[in-house]
Amino acid sequence: MSETNQALTAEQAYQEDNDSALGFLKPQFHEEKFPTVQIWGYIGSLVLTFAAYLLVMNHVLPPVALLSVILTLAVIQAGLQLGVFMHLKEGRGLAWQLIPLYLVFLIAIGMVGMSIWIMLFKSGVS
Amino acid sequence: MSFSHLAHTLFPPSVRLPDILLIDVGLVLAGLGILGLLTKTRRWGWLWREWLTTVDHKKIAVMYMIAALVMLLRGGIDAEMLRAQLAAPGAHFMPASQYDEVFTTHGTIMIFFMAMPFIFALFNAVVPLMIGARDVAFPRLNAMSYWLFAAGAILFNLSFIIGGSPNAGWTGYPPYSELLFNPGPGENYYFLSLLIAGMGTTMTGINFLVTIVRMRAPGMTLMRMPLFIWSAMVTSALVLFAFPPLTVALAMSLFDRVFGSSFFTLAHGGMPMMYVNLFWLFGHPEVYILVIPLFGVFSEVVATFSKKQLFGYPIMVVSILAIMFLSYGTWVHHFFTMGAGPGVNVFFGLSTMLIAIPTGVKIFNWIFTMWGGRVQYTVAMLYQLAFIPTFVIGGATGVLLAVVPADYQFHNSYFLIAHFHNVIIGGTLFGLLSALYYWWPKMFGMKLNEQQGKWAFWLFFIGFWVTFTPQYLLGLKGMTRRIYTYPSGLGWHNLNVISTVGALIMGAGFVVLVFNLVWSYVYGERDLTGDPWDGRTLEWSLPSPVPEYNFARIPVVHSRDAWWDMKQKGQSLAALRPEDVHDIEMPKNSPIPFLLGVAFFVVGFGMTFKWWPIVIVGGLGIVLCLLFTGFDYDDHHHLQADTVRQSEASLGRLQG
Ligand code: HEM
Numbered sequence: 102m103s104e105t106n107q108a109l110t111a112e113q114a115y116q117e118d119n120d121s122a123l124g125f126l127k128p129q130f131h132e133e134k135f136p137t138v139q140i141w142g143y144i145g146s147l148v149l150t151f152a153a154y155l156l157v158m159n160h161v162l163p164p165v166a167l168l169s170v171i172l173t174l175a176v177i178q179a180g181l182q183l184g185v186f187m188h189l190k191e192g193r194g195l196a197w198q199l200i201p202l203y204l205v206f207l208i209a210i211g212m213v214g215m216s217i218w219i220m221l222f223k224s225g226v227s
Numbered sequence: 228m229s230f231s232h233l234a235h236t237l238f239p240p241s242v243r244l245p246d247i248l249l250i251d252v253g254l255v256l257a258g259l260g261i262l263g264l265l266t267k268t269r270r271w272g273w274l275w276r277e278w279l280t281t282v283d284h285k286k287i288a289v290m291y292m293i294a295a296l297v298m299l300l301r302g303g304i305d306a307e308m309l310r311a312q313l314a315a316p317g318a319h320f321m322p323a324s325q326y327d328e329v330f331t332t333h334g335t336i337m338i339f340f341m342a343m344p345f346i347f348a349l350f351n352a353v354v355p356l357m358i359g360a361r362d363v364a365f366p367r368l369n370a371m372s373y374w375l376f377a378a379g380a381i382l383f384n385l386s387f388i389i390g391g392s393p394n395a396g397w398t399g400y401p402p403y404s405e406l407l408f409n410p411g412p413g414e415n416y417y418f419l420s421l422l423i424a425g426m427g428t429t430m431t432g433i434n435f436l437v438t439i440v441r442m443r444a445p446g447m448t449l450m451r452m453p454l455f456i457w458s459a460m461v462t463s464a465l466v467l468f469a470f471p472p473l474t475v476a477l478a479m480s481l482f483d484r485v486f487g488s489s490f491f492t493l494a495h496g497g498m499p500m501m502y503v504n505l506f507w508l509f510g511h512p513e514v515y516i517l518v519i520p521l522f523g524v525f526s527e528v529v530a531t532f533s534k535k536q537l538f539g540y541p542i543m544v545v546s547i548l549a550i551m552f553l554s555y556g557t558w559v560h561h562f563f564t565m566g567a568g569p570g571v572n573v574f575f576g577l578s579t580m581l582i583a584i585p586t587g588v589k590i591f592n593w594i595f596t597m598w599g600g601r602v603q604y605t606v607a608m609l610y611q612l613a614f615i616p617t618f619v620i621g622g623a624t625g626v627l628l629a630v631v632p633a634d635y636q637f638h639n640s641y642f643l644i645a646h647f648h649n650v651i652i653g654g655t656l657f658g659l660l661s662a663l664y665y666w667w668p669k670m671f672g673m674k675l676n677e678q679q680g681k682w683a684f685w686l687f688f689i690g691f692w693v694t695f696t697p698q699y700l701l702g703l704k705g706m707t708r709r710i711y712t713y714p715s716g717l718g719w720h721n722l723n724v725i726s727t728v729g730a731l732i733m734g735a736g737f738v739v740l741v742f743n744l745v746w747s748y749v750y751g752e753r754d755l756t757g758d759p760w761d762g763r764t765l766e767w768s769l770p771s772p773v774p775e776y777n778f779a780r781i782p783v784v785h786s787r788d789a790w791w792d793m794k795q796k797g798q799s800l801a802a803l804r805p806e807d808v809h810d811i812e813m814p815k816n817s818p819i820p821f822l823l824g825v826a827f828f829v830v831g832f833g834m835t836f837k838w839w840p841i842v843i844v845g846g847l848g849i850v851l852c853l854l855f856t857g858f859d860y861d862d863h864h865h866l867q868a869d870t871v872r873q874s875e876a877s878l879g880r881l882q883g
């Protein structure tokens with residue numbers, strides 16, 4: 102792994118305007134337009150959360166239907182957050198985001214799945 | 228609410244013990260003294276401009292470090308109190324209720340308010356310098372992390388003076404932490420302060436992950452990153468996944484206590500074991516969050532002081548990654564006795580034992596790095612040498628605990644206590660102290676006195692073994708953890724006396740350490756070269772202390788151990804030509820992070836006592852801070868090239 106992948110040799114770096122060649126390293130301070138999308142995303146998340154809360158508190162649905170509805174709401178909200186706040190489609194594009202995303206799902210599903218497995222023992226569910 | 232009722236809420240009998248009242252007086256006097264001193268020396272403006280509003284990672288590091296040392300003192304005093312109580316059977320040094328509070332605050336403070344901020348002090352002090360960057364990716368967010376941590380820490384420490392400390396252990400398990408069994412503000416303090424500090428921690432994780440992925444100097448490929456950077460990256464990733472389950476568990480418990488929900492309550496179909504599951508879903512990765520950064524520290528220290536490249540770098544990287552993944556799959560070993568059944572327990576017992584393999588690999592690599600090297604016995608290196616056998620024994624007893632049937636005996640006994648202190652003191656604390664001695668010159672510009680440091684080291688090292696070896700035996704003799712006293716005639720007395728003596732030796736070690744820091748700050752040898760240890764990584768290419776902008780010119784990296792390599796080739800970063808220096812864009816100080824911390828503190832305090840007007844005021848503060856910072860585009864300034872040239876010239880780093 103020694104001499105491959107060199108960005109700049111020391112000589113080149115001396116010759117070049119170092120800071121402009123490394124522009125990508127600079128903090129990005131440029132101004133954004135008004136964050137309309139984010140504000141709607143935020144309101145949307147709140148609405149979805151309160152919808153789930155009200156459904157549970159007011160016992161409007163039988164248990165199984167209730168569970169499936171709030172799980173659906175959760176999935177919608179996860180998608181919304183990924184799209185609006187996690188910049189899923191920005192940067193170097195979706196392909197770059199997918200690999201970490203798979204990993205995240207793997208770990209998340211692993212945690213949830215194993216938790217269910219652990220908690221499904223006879224006496225725990227009172 | 229009448230006055231006497233208010234007085235009783237704020238100062239219940241549990242905080243009116245003589246020792247606490249004495250501390251109250253001391254704190255008030257010390258507070259007044261500091262205020263007076265600041266006013267007299269007209270330091271308020273300085274404090275505000277240079278510290279409270281700073282976004283400079285180096286200053287944030289110093290603030291984390293000071294906080295961590297103060298918390299080490301607090302946690303250490305708690306520890307001495309616990310050992311004083313246990314020294315003799317039937318002792319009445321403290322009442323049972325106070326003993327419970329003291330072991331709770333000891334554990335919580337040591338993990339969340341000593342080890343974590345100390346680790347973040349190291350990240351802040353070193354990571355940007357090592358990767359050749361001028362700051363972290365999100366400097367303002369970094370300051371917010373610090374002030375959220377500070378708000379949480381202050382809130383937690385307030386509990387023993389106002390309202391009463393939490394008393395359900397550092398794990399806060401229900402049902403004992405439930406409102407029904409634990410009325411009063413203590414557990415509210417616990418949940419709220421950990422929630423607030425935990426948010427800061429999560430943000431730090433994101434910040435350093437992005438910093439390391441995005442801001443490395445050109446040429447620093449992944450496989451050229453110093454191992455400390457790898458460890459910081461893996462730790463940040465662990466934080467990112469580990470803290471959400473904790474946040475959820477804490478928030479749900481808080482809802483149970485404050486809003487009457489029943490997620491974890493015994494009544495109304497709550498599920499207390501689910502809290503335990505969520506807590507350790509966080510808790511096991513957390514123990515690796517506490518130790519992996521120090522694996523990084525040791526990898527740097529051992530290479531520097533053996534004057535050799537780290538042995539088996541790629542294997543070190545692979546094993547650190549393996550530990551990261553495996554550490555997500557072992558959490559049930561903290562509650563085998565819950566009785567989830569043989570299938571679950573066997574799975575998690577085996578996965579736990581697997582972790583010992585990559586850990587062992589790392590130990591061998593450190594030993595092989597020293598092998599044939601010219602080892603210099605500095606204080607930093609002594610801690611490394613002490614760490615290896617100590618951590619190996621701690622790991623070995625961990626494997627014993629992972630044997631499920633045996634754990635039914637060991638669980639919650641002093642054997643467990645000895646195990647985790649063995650890894651946490653031998654790994655985390657020794658690592659932190661090693662790092663303290665190693666990077667202190669870079670942070671403060673002077674070396675710590677080695678002679679005094681060696682005294683502190685030997686006291687800590689000997690004190691550690693004298694304290695905890697007897698505890699393994701006590702565990703085997705059936706002494707359980709969290710008991711406030713024991714009858715005579717069980718054969719526990721002598722071992723407990725030895726253990727308390729050991730704790731006193733460690734206490735003496737702490738006193739020598741503080742003396743060493745203060746003495747060296749005043750009289751210590753200044754570090755004029757910036758490279759006092761003949762180091763290998765980029766932070767040693769800079770003067771100590773480092774100027775605000777770190778690198779007048781971003782370095783180009785050609786190999787692992789970049790600075791060592793440059794020195795071998797006779798290169799240096801200290802011979803800049805004036806025309807190489809350009810304007811530098813730097814983040815601007817901001818009062819928002821500090822104010823946000825204050826606002827969170829107000830919310831936390833109000834909610835602890837369920838005083839809703841205070842909560843609303845604090846909540847408005849939070850919203851205002853966030854709104855303001857969200858639309859504040861004026862967050863950076865240009866450091867003029869001439870200013871940089873002047874500053875470099877005054878450091879003798881400019882040609883001509
Ligand atoms: C080879 C590596 C390790 C193994 C096999 C191991 C195994 C275990 C097991 C099985 C337990 C649960 C014992 C019980 O509750 O009965 C435990 C507890 C604990 N371990 Fe480890 N461990 C290892 C390394 C570490 C490290 C590196 C740390 C921290 C730096 C650590 C910190 C802890 C703590 C804090 C607890 C107790 C928590 C509590 O109940 O309060 N362990 N360990």
Ligand SMILES: [Cu+2]
Nearest residue numbers: 511514560561
């Ligand atoms: Cu564990």
